[in-house]
Amino acid sequence: MNENKTERFEDVKPIDYERLAYVDFKLFFTGTIKRSDMKDMFDLGDAAASKVFSRYKDFRPDNMDYARQQHTNTFNRGAFKPLIEFGAELALGMLANGFNKNKLTDRPMQPYARVGKVPNQLNSYEVAKITRAISGGYGIKCNYISNHSGNHDERVLFPFALVFDGKTWMFRANDRFHTGDGSPFKHFHFSRCKNIVELEKETAKDHEKPIRDKEWNMQIPLLLRLHDKLTEKQKNDIRYEFCMDENADDLVLTEKLSLYWILSRQWFIDDGKRDENSFYKFKLINRDVLSI
Structure with a gap:
């Protein structure tokens, strides 16, 4: 002071x-x-x-x-x-939903408890480097500890959006030196980014900008049907859970193509890409939308 x-x-x-x-x-x-x-x-x-x-x-x-x-x-x-000292998750929630002055003090309006919070998962100083890059339109470099690859080498990422699946905070970014199959635009977990350095003078090239991210910008229609392996009681329970009409079997919605993989796991959707013996709530009827 x-x-x-x-x-x-x-x-x-x-x-x-x-x-x-x-x-x-x-x-x-x-x-x-x-x-x-x-x-x-x-x-x-x-x-x-x-x-x-x-x-x-x-x-x-x-x-x-x-x-x-x-x-x-x-x-x-x-x-x-x-x-x-804003907690990282609190800050990310405000960035996504708007600044909430009521959350500045830990005084909930009604009794509240949160289950399964991972202690010290996110560091607000590291998270802020990424969110500033999103706001400023520039890049970061970091080591990314991927659970799909043993490659933990330094990456140059251009983050542009926040993603929250109800449990984990991620960000969408272009990986400048992406190699292999698939798009260079991917979701990255905040908690897996290490040794973050802001690259304030490094901006995305045209092909690295969000407008070039086909999967992020494309909304796909999903026709979901209660899975035929469910019992009638299970179907009724799911109808209540998803606020479906009585005796309805179909649920129609739209989602970003890039976020479908999250939805498919959370909603237990059978799209033919996983073990057919797994438990499923829905079957994706129009599977062709995933290959657009």
Whole structure:
């Protein structure tokens, strides 16, 4: 804290706490914050937003620089010290769903418990390097500990989107030096990225940009039918679980082609690609959509 200031951050009024926390969050996890961000979040005018930034600098004078040409406050990579320690999963949830001031304090509105949380799975400082790259449109290099390959060599990735399957946080990225079959666009687990370095001056080439990711951009229709190996009781249970009409056998939805593999495992979908003796809830009727 600035030595000329006697006020402690913990003692500021709740509304000021929320605004300063938002500045801290945006800087750390996206790399920038503008006055327009404060207007969108708190309905503040330019003068009021500037006062918030000034007050933030009272507590953390070295955390941000001002880029005059872009009229943007930017993350000071060499000296940043968070005002609030955001947990990585909390931050990712806010990046995906919007900043939630109610989550700044651990006071749920109703009794709540979470089952099966892996301790220390994600490091917020490492996660922030990736989320800043997503916001800034630049690359990262890292060692990726894949469970499908023994190749843990350094990779250059261009991340562009977050993915959450209800349990695990991932990001979609282009792997610049991808070799072998398949697309260079893949899902990567945050927890498997090691030795992350931001490449702020390295941007994606045309063929590495999200618009070139066919599987990410393509929505496919899925015609799912209750599996014929299910008992009638099992079918009824699944109808309740998926809010299907009484006696209905079919469920129709659309999903990104790149996310189908997650859905198929979570919903136990038989698409002919796995052991036919496994337990399945649904059969994919229009399997041809997977080979588009």
